[in-house]
Amino acid sequence: MVATDEELVAKSMAGDVESFNQLVLRWERPIYALAYRVIGRDEDARDVAQETFLRAFRALPGFKGQAKFSSWLYRIALNLCRDWIRRKKRTPLVEMPEGVDVVELASEQGPVESIEDLVARQEMSRIVAEGMQKLPDEQRTAIVLKEYHGLTFQEIADLQGCPLSTVKTRLYQGLTVLRRHLESQGHDSYMSNREP
């Protein structure tokens, strides 16, 4: 039977490092993905993810369990991302390693998807990444947390430290900017091709 986060946290707090490593294994991918989408650099996203778990491990005795363990991790990771952006004093850069994307998409889609579709998906992924890069930090983070991590509006509001209505406004404004960006890149024709 798979142990819950709460059980593993309790064991970790009792000094069982192996239990904490199970939590790391469970959450390293989502935390890395969050960091990558927020700051946009692979190497830095790895560093942020690693630092997140290190800080979580050190701060574990102070974790009272008011929030979910994952929310607590997200908060640490987002703070680190914010620090990173502030320290670098630059807009997050989204890297789109073109060669890698095709391969990844191929492995995800299997042999059924044609090369044309692969190329189109790769191109669309690049355009989306560019659009995300244009968004202000708060809007991008809100979209990442909602779209890719499935957090509720309230959870995002707690993480971002803002009212719930502000989260919805950030989402609306961010999606609208992305919509305009996609349209300016000729995304309409792609969409019409994909529609059944």
Next chain:
Amino acid sequence: MSIKFTCDDKATLIAYLYGDIDPVARQAVDDHVAGCAACSAEVTALGHVRSELGLWAPPEAELDFQIVKKSQSQPATVLRPARWWNTVPGWTQAAAAVLVMAAGLSIANLQIKSGPDGFTVSTGWLTTASPAANQPADGTAAEQRFERALVSLEQQLRTEIRAAREQAAPVASRAAVDEATIRRVQQLINEAEQRHERALAARFVEFTRDVNLQRRADLMNISRVVGSYDEQLMRQRQMLNNVIRVSNNQQ
């Protein structure tokens, strides 16, 4: 109680878009969107944006983070087989050295004589060291005492060495354990090498497949670009033909 949805209520629109809305409000948005082309178009467009966002995936990074407590990590220890001289006490070794030296001294004055009784071999400092030695005197008594002391020392040493050997028995078993450890380590190294080779082969196959995919994608892009150039060229030719035709007609 019914709720009225208006076009500028973007917060409710977002909640509707993400399906995080109560049924009454959902019904209100449904009713409004059914009759408002602008809001209907916006909901559709934002829905498309959301589906496009799903295409953006981070790289498949191998992370394998692990917390390692320093207090638990022990430095690697190389086990060595025990040597017998490491287990014999130092004083026993010194005594053995004295015995060897005494034995050396006893044979140091080796003499071989031939006489009417055949060859006579004699050793030791005292037996032939001086003519007085042939006489039964205090010299003979001293020699006998020395020999007795030597025999006693020899027996004592034998006893000590036997005891030391008995103590060394566990050492032999430890050596056997060390040997088993070395065999185990060797086996682990072999297994790791085999795993590495298999992983390398798998990577190679994967790499080859990836290169082929990338090559095909590049070719597709190139052919697409070339196709667009051909199309432009064709258009320019048609335009040129039209110009020539018009100019011919005017003449």
